[in-house]
Ligand code: SF4
């Protein structure tokens with residue numbers, strides 16, 4: 001804490017201390033609602049809730065598997081209920097949103113350079129999508145085989 | 146200054162979980178949550194699923210698939226709560242709940258996969 | 263006859279008002295007018311008490327930043343015509359999240375203090391003798407930090423960043439980008455000192471990668487990218503400190519910072 005805070009009081013010009021007359025705006029609790037970009041950001045962050053929901057469902061599925069064929073059949077029936085389908089539709093949309101934003105933001109975290117020149121963003125993002133497709137295909141093949 | 150290395154640790158888990166979630170979870174939800182229940186694709190039999198889950202590689206895969214995304218969630222969710230609701234004073238509680246949840250999920254995943262017949 | 267639009271300008275007088283209010287002015291719109299031209303028109307022709315900052319009117323001094331219809335903009339580089347058709351309204355407010363001194367003028371001390379905190383200058387541990395000549399730099403080496411050096415300290419990115427608003431101690435986009443500008447400079451040796459300040463919940467770890475700073479930056483500095491690269495590097499350093507415990511160099515710097 002102190003490493004950043006102390007200098008503020010030490011080096012801030014004296015006249016800025018206790019200055020009574022500025023108007024200091026307050027951030028609304030709903031700051032993320034009224035601007036498209038902020039809303040998109042919050043939705044991106046909330047995609048993590050559906051990621052967690054997926055893990056919970058997967059744990060339940062593993063538990064059902066462990067408890068034998070009947071339990072697994074019951075679990076599969078539950079997956080067919082409208083509520084479960086609805087949840088999975090929403091989850092799917094959110095995780096795809098997560099994947100796309102994640103892949104597209106990756107280039108800005110990795111300034112990849114090739115022979116001294118920075119690679120254009122799409123060249124950094126493209127392999128992500130390629131890996132995504134191949135891995136998805138592999139998983140599907142293993143499960144369906 | 147201890148928080149410094151902690152943050153790097155949590156961020157590393159967050160990123161790793163984000164990658165796993167982005168690459169693997171969509172296809173899983175598509176298959177098990179939509180395609181099989183809705184009959185778009187023939188659902189694998191119980192035996193096939195068990196045969197898969199018995200493989201050690203698959204268990205490790207499933208463990209990673211469950212654990213890391215939970216830490217990804219914990220990181221994002223705690224910041225969303227701090228910022229979205231402006232509840233900085235509940236900092237510690239939220240932190241404990243989020244990462245506590247992720248640890249519980251990880252332990253559960255480990256337990257289930259370890260004891261999978 | 264030129265088109266007319268209504269400019270709704272935030273007014274705040276510390277002597278009179280408890281909080282800002284809007285005042286509407288009718289201004290003509292010419293094709294080549296930027297928002298700043300309209301403000302100058304008001305000040306010259308209508309209401310001399312309107313207060314705002316500007317200087318270069320060519321997007322280089324960084325003093326004319328304001329919220330235009332809710333977006334942080336350099337008003338000298340924002341054409342009125344892109345917002346306004348005949349009869350429409352355009353809102354001009356002081357940059358968000360900063361304390362307001364008067365009308366459209368924000369108080370920048372906090373930003374300037376944060377800026378100095380990241381030591382945005384070349385740091386050398388060894389000073390080679392002058393006879394050795396200047397430090398040479400290849401175009402590639404220049405290219406690594408050039409983008410981050412384009413910052414004009416206009417603070418638009420602070421007005422775009424919700425974390426700045428929510429967490430006043432957050433060092434903020436431009437300051438971190440400038441730290442990165444020196445970190446990436448082949449002549450600089452101060453990375454560890456800066457990391458001691460920035461690998462911190464109030465530095466890089468406070469950022470949630472909203473990405474708005476990069477979107478609004480008029481100089482394409484990409485502060486969000488700078489911060490993510492910084493995070494990635496800090497995370498890799500952390501991993502490295504596990505794999506090779508002895509080699510983690512930033513340790514001594516850290517204890518130094520803890521002492522001060
Ligand atoms: S990074 Fe861009 S938006 Fe931020 S102060 Fe510098 S020039 Fe302005």
Ligand code: FES
Nearest residue numbers: 318319324326338
């Ligand atoms: S007046 Fe200098 S940047 Fe706009």
